[in-house]
Amino acid sequence: MIIDAKLTKEIASIVGEDNCSTSVADLYTYGFDSSIHHHTPDMVVRPKATSEVSRLVKLASREGIPIVPRGGGTGLCGSAVPIMGGMVMDLTRMNLIKEIRLNDLYCVVQAGVVYDRLNEALAPHKFFFPPSPGSGEACTIGGMVATNASGMRAVKYGATRDYVLGLEVVLADGSVIHVGTNTIKNSSGYQLERFFVGSEGTLGIITEVTLKVAPKPKKAAMVLAAFDRLEDAGSCVSNLISIPLIPSATELMDDICIRAVNKAVKAGLPEVQAVCMIEVDGDPEIVAKELKVVEDVARKSGASTVQISDDSKQMARWTNARKSVMSALSRLGDDLVSVSLADDMAVPISRIPEAVVAFHRIADENHVIVGTYGHAADGNLHTKMLLNPCSEDSWKRGERAVGQIFDAVIQLGGTVTGEHGVGMSKAPYMKKERPDAWGTMLLLKQAMDPKNILNPGKMMQWEGGIIRDLRYPCRDLISK
Amino acid sequence: MIIDAKLTKEIASIVGEDNCSTSVADLYTYGFDSSIHHHTPDMVVRPKATSEVSRLVKLASREGIPIVPRGGGTGLCGSAVPIMGGMVMDLTRMNLIKEIRLNDLYCVVQAGVVYDRLNEALAPHKFFFPPSPGSGEACTIGGMVATNASGMRAVKYGATRDYVLGLEVVLADGSVIHVGTNTIKNSSGYQLERFFVGSEGTLGIITEVTLKVAPKPKKAAMVLAAFDRLEDAGSCVSNLISIPLIPSATELMDDICIRAVNKAVKAGLPEVQAVCMIEVDGDPEIVAKELKVVEDVARKSGASTVQISDDSKQMARWTNARKSVMSALSRLGDDLVSVSLADDMAVPISRIPEAVVAFHRIADENHVIVGTYGHAADGNLHTKMLLNPCSEDSWKRGERAVGQIFDAVIQLGGTVTGEHGVGMSKAPYMKKERPDAWGTMLLLKQAMDPKNILNPGKMMQWEGGIIRDLRYPCRDLISK
Numbered sequence A, B: 001m002i003i004d005a006k007l008t009k010e011i012a013s014i015v016g017e018d019n020c021s022t023s024v025a026d027l028y029t030y031g032f033d034s035s036i037h038h039h040t041p042d043m044v045v046r047p048k049a050t051s052e053v054s055r056l057v058k059l060a061s062r063e064g065i066p067i068v069p070r071g072g073g074t075g076l077c078g079s080a081v082p083i084m085g086g087m088v089m090d091l092t093r094m095n096l097i098k099e100i101r102l103n104d105l106y107c108v109v110q111a112g113v114v115y116d117r118l119n120e121a122l123a124p125h126k127f128f129f130p131p132s133p134g135s136g137e138a139c140t141i142g143g144m145v146a147t148n149a150s151g152m153r154a155v156k157y158g159a160t161r162d163y164v165l166g167l168e169v170v171l172a173d174g175s176v177i178h179v180g181t182n183t184i185k186n187s188s189g190y191q192l193e194r195f196f197v198g199s200e201g202t203l204g205i206i207t208e209v210t211l212k213v214a215p216k217p218k219k220a221a222m223v224l225a226a227f228d229r230l231e232d233a234g235s236c237v238s239n240l241i242s243i244p245l246i247p248s249a250t251e252l253m254d255d256i257c258i259r260a261v262n263k264a265v266k267a268g269l270p271e272v273q274a275v276c277m278i279e280v281d282g283d284p285e286i287v288a289k290e291l292k293v294v295e296d297v298a299r300k301s302g303a304s305t306v307q308i309s310d311d312s313k314q315m316a317r318w319t320n321a322r323k324s325v326m327s328a329l330s331r332l333g334d335d336l337v338s339v340s341l342a343d344d345m346a347v348p349i350s351r352i353p354e355a356v357v358a359f360h361r362i363a364d365e366n367h368v369i370v371g372t373y374g375h376a377a378d379g380n381l382h383t384k385m386l387l388n389p390c391s392e393d394s395w396k397r398g399e400r401a402v403g404q405i406f407d408a409v410i411q412l413g414g415t416v417t418g419e420h421g422v423g424m425s426k427a428p429y430m431k432k433e434r435p436d437a438w439g440t441m442l443l444l445k446q447a448m449d450p451k452n453i454l455n456p457g458k459m460m461q462w463e464g465g466i467i468r469d470l471r472y473p474c475r476d477l478i479s480k
Helices: A005-014 A025-029 A049-063 A115-125 A139-146 A230-241 A255-265 A283-302 A312-323 A325-329 A349-366 A392-411 A429-432 A438-446 A473-479 B005-015 B025-028 B052-062 B115-125 B140-149 B230-239 B255-263 B286-302 B312-323 B326-331 B349-365 B392-410 B427-433 B440-447 B471-480
Strands: A043-045 A066-072 A087-090 A096-102 A106-108 A164-170 A174-181 A205-212 A221-227 A250-254 A275-281 A301-309 A337-339 A369-375 A378-387 B044-046 B068-069 B085-089 B095-103 B106-110 B164-170 B178-179 B207-214 B221-228 B247-252 B275-282 B303-309 B336-338 B369-375 B380-385
Touching: A005 A043, A005 A049, A025 A043, A025 B207, A049 A066, A049 A087, A049 A164, A049 B230, A066 A139, A066 A205, A066 B471, A106 A115, A106 A139, A106 B275, A115 B349, A139 B164, A164 B115, A174 A438, A174 B440, A221 A230, A221 A283, A221 A312, A230 A250, A230 A275, A230 A283, A230 A349, A230 B380, A250 A255, A250 A349, A255 A275, A255 A312, A255 A325, A255 A369, A275 A283, A275 A312, A275 B068, A283 A301, A283 B286, A301 A312, A312 A325, A325 A369, A325 A378, A349 A369, A349 A392, A369 B068, A378 A392, A429 B326, A438 B178, B005 B044, B005 B052, B005 B427, B025 B044, B052 B068, B052 B085, B052 B164, B052 B207, B068 B207, B095 B115, B106 B115, B106 B427, B140 B207, B221 B230, B221 B312, B230 B247, B230 B275, B230 B286, B230 B349, B247 B255, B247 B349, B255 B275, B255 B312, B255 B326, B255 B369, B275 B369, B303 B312, B312 B326, B326 B336, B326 B369, B326 B380, B349 B369, B349 B380, B349 B392, B380 B392
Parallel strands: A043 A087, A066 A087, B044 B085, B068 B085
Antiparallel strands: A096 A106, A106 A205, A164 A174, A164 A205, A221 A275, A221 A301, A250 A275, A250 A369, A337 A378, A369 A378, B095 B106, B106 B207, B164 B178, B164 B207, B221 B275, B221 B303, B247 B275, B247 B369, B336 B380, B369 B380
16 A cells, blocks of 8 residues: 555645545545546545645655646546556645636636636626636636646637636645736746646646636627538638638537437437537627628538527527537447547648548548537547447457547647647557657656656656556456 | 857858858847847857757757847847857748648748738738737747737737747757647647747747737727826726726826827827827727727726827827837937836736836936836836936946836736846846746756756846846946
């Protein structure tokens, strides 16, 4: 046991007995995030304050114990899975919104604040924190910073990184530093507040975040355009952007996703090759004008039907159909579940049609079903693979298809992860994507965490494949 | 001589004889940037390609020769002054706009491309790269990335850092790496493209930049509001932002700046305590609506006169008046020149009035004249100090005032540099501003540049004061 009785007592003296656990149920549960990976930690700790995080890290540094910070556990690639054991540090008790200073266009929150809670607090003041991750009702601001999370609105509003003004971070030796500023502008030394963005807990533990906020648009409206040819949906997006008209969201769904949501949640979407849900927002006059442009461009790009709505109920139905894709895909085939493997690639926007066509070809060649959807206007595509969890062969075909999808994305000038992070699932492919920058990342990791206690074994350090080292419950069942 | 005949020959074989120089005139000239600092380099090199930069850095690494990358030389705090001698690397020959991919919302440029040239290339396509530095007609994109430059429009459009998608960087050992992506979204490992932003050539030499571009607003219009009380101008800005209405620019000028431009360029501005030039931009309908709101808020905030214009000539006159401040201040008093010392502090937006009042008090107490102006809506303030360059006493009073201004800014929760960088002028105060993060910056510098050849002696490494080690020409003249 890496954490013995004496250490357990010391840890309890820091966070309180109720906030550290070695119960089998807790350890098993905290061995998951929302990815397919799993590994049991030795302890779960739930600090309430930065000072507690600092003391825990000092202890871990002294004893050489891995620490894996964890927000809402909504990550899809294993960033919060304690692959080397040690402590999982659940930060959700650090959930204070400390300051909202709208005159100064910023707010200060603890890492464990949930995305939707922050926006609920900002809404009455007509402001918001724009990145809109699909997991907004559960994911934390700290987790969003740690993965540079975004969502539907990045093409118009940017990703988390564009809003991080300052951070409080606990370093690998337990010292606490403050990086960035409370100002909109900052040229005062290295932009460390952006350096920690996307570092997935491997460089330091983010305990507090100063975020820029933006005025909430007064109105939004949507166009649902149906296309008989997938390529036309892609052209529609490119045609809009080159006007230029930047939609606030452009959600693409292919035929498999359409069928899945129509079956599972009776979404009533047109059963065509692809639909695009295009949202525009802003002042009512602009929304009205842009809606007409979007409708016109969609028709000229080959849309077979175009529906328009600014009715909040109708828009919510469309948005919910889109949000249901991930779960609906698991109910498309009887023995199949939808798994997140190659799940958030991004390509240059104009390469979207080629990417989707390539994914379909790869799916066919490997005899797997792949549903493709995503944020077409920012080049970010999700695929979910439908696999039989109890079939070794199904997993193997899936793994092969994942590799080919990532290769296709790199070939198209894209990246293997646009908004979820690297963790374990994408580590081998990040290395492929970044043959020359990878070494610099490792160098910086070693400088920042010489004892390698901060989320070890992830990103550049991950030596396994995607599924080879997978501890998927069904796999354990099969092997028994 | 740090660079002997043999090395000179080797360097000439890399860049060509015409592109390296040890002539006294060149060395003297390249010893300056636009700051008050000066130090003569041992050689000036002007590479044309990344491969040449790489070979030069390899040579410098082998021989332990300092390299100071330089763009347009418009920096105001000594970032491009070769304080330890060695090579100044002028990157302005690397001035290719390599790609403009508007469908994909990005462009790729070499580091030496001038800001205005890039925007001239983007304009016909109705796109632009928004940060608008005052030195836009001369400063380079590489320099802007290296200092996180911005300008008038940051409150609405962000700073350079918010547009950097990818970089090509030559590291301290001469190896070339590519960081970031060609995609709008990226969660693929450490955000190194943002890490190099603001590093002022101390972590690597930026040779190529992939920038996000934005749709150019269709129309702009301006309000010129005159205030008899400086505090009212500050309240006006806060009142606008909390509506929320985010202007595209809000330029504040105090009475000293107003007098200076009225005298020097006959700007014809109202001679009051403060003027605010508030620009709004976007679709014509929105501009018209927002202009009315701005006018109303300005009056309610106590403006004594309010002028409105969407006439391009009138707007250019106002903008030029603002742009003339720096040079006009040098012509306000007979024996005085305007110097950039405490020149681009930023405070939380609502603290602007307190900051300006503090600057005036500090100026009075030290018997120096300080003109204050700046980008009020993003909290970024410029002060220029009017000093007698031939008076030791005048410099000493100036130095004391600078220290007090920086202290006041830190006290107000601000930063000593919002958009120009640290270089030498602000190094002692960055240390004061960042007592706990400073060590991490130094650690990363040491990891990235173990031989300390990349712009050595700057930022965290600067041991001098602001003026103590100053090689200002007049100072040399006095000492003779």
